[in-house]
Amino acid sequence: MKHVFSYVAGFVPALVLAAGIAGAAEMTDGEKQLYEAAKKEGSVTWYVSQTTTEFADGMCNLFEKKYAGVECNVVRASGQVIFQRLVQELQAKAVQGDLMSTNDDGQMLQLKEQGALAQFAPENLKDMVPVLRDMADKENYWITSGVSPLVIAYNTKLVTEAEAPKNWTDLTDPKWKGQVAVGHPSFSGSVGLWTIMMNDLYGWDFFEKLEKNAPQIGRSVADGHNLVVSGERKVALAPLPLILSDAAAKKAPIAVVYPTDGALLPPSATGILKDAPHPNAARLFENFLLGPEIAEYFSKDYRYPLRAGVPLAEGMRPLDSYKTRSIETTEGISKLPDIQEKFRDTFGI
Known part of the structure; x- marks a missing residue:
């Protein structure tokens, strides 16, 4: 994992990843096809304000462990800083990021209206907690990738x-x-x-x-x-x-x-950029965000897992x-x- 840029460093997650978690789930045929295409691209660049720097690094580590040969590059900053960076890249027609995660879904709507996002319905959508899945874009321009009250x-x-x-x-x-x-x-x-x-x-x-x-x-x-x-x-x-x-x-x-x-x-949202340099790696990463590895990672760090059937951390109150x-x-x-x-x-x- 290459850590490209960080504006605000947060806490270090007190989470020891169990050996073998990332490879626990076998790949589906569609996932394998995306993986093979992503390996040819070699990397994915993730613009993120949704989490702290260290937590995003941990997610990238899990991704690289499961999908060897695809480097995960984190570009972490506060929400408006990340968004303005992307806006400047779009204006210059020199997009460097592949996908963006933000706590402000209004940014996603603006990008969608500008024609800057790609439609994609990840395979793992079917296994999401229904209420969280329904908070996403109905036309699949972005997914719900977290919820942090x-x-x-x-x-x-x-x-x-x-x-x-x-x-x-x-x-x-x-x-x-x-x-x-x-x-x-x-x-x-x-x-x-x-x-x-x-x-x-x-x-x-x-x-x-x-x-x-x-x-x-x-x-x-x-x-x-x-x-x-x-x-x-x-x-x-x-x-x-x-x-x-x-x-x-x-x-x-x-x-x-x-x-x-x-x-x-505030629902966190993740969308793939239409002009992403690594579109297949971006699709693979977005699907991974909704997979069992990230759901377990979220739960262990007192976040609400996106995947149905994953228990909350001890002492964590249900959203309702x-x-x-x-x-x-x-x-x-x-x-x-x-x-x-x-x-x-x-x-x-």
């Missing part, structure tokens, strides 16, 4: 369970002044959707009150999580898998609050056991530019 994290050494915020509006309580961390909607796709959700629920007054608490504004949604783990901030907007994984595997002083007014449920909210793709596209501008004006960053 955004919740509230708190440092257990600095905050008791009773003291911890119970809902999003609690973050504006003056007692949290100088102790809150959030990402930036101009850099993180999922933070952009969260900002839209909060504005829809409470109006911009929520952010004006939050600004008075002098929050730490990062770029990636993972930044707040890292600040809570280090104790530099007491509470933060953070992805559920990072919190659960660090708490269980690393024994980090971090715990989760499922907000009573609803966790944001707490309140979640989603933002429609078209709504996200139409509202995001104004939201980003208002955020910059309010927080001065």
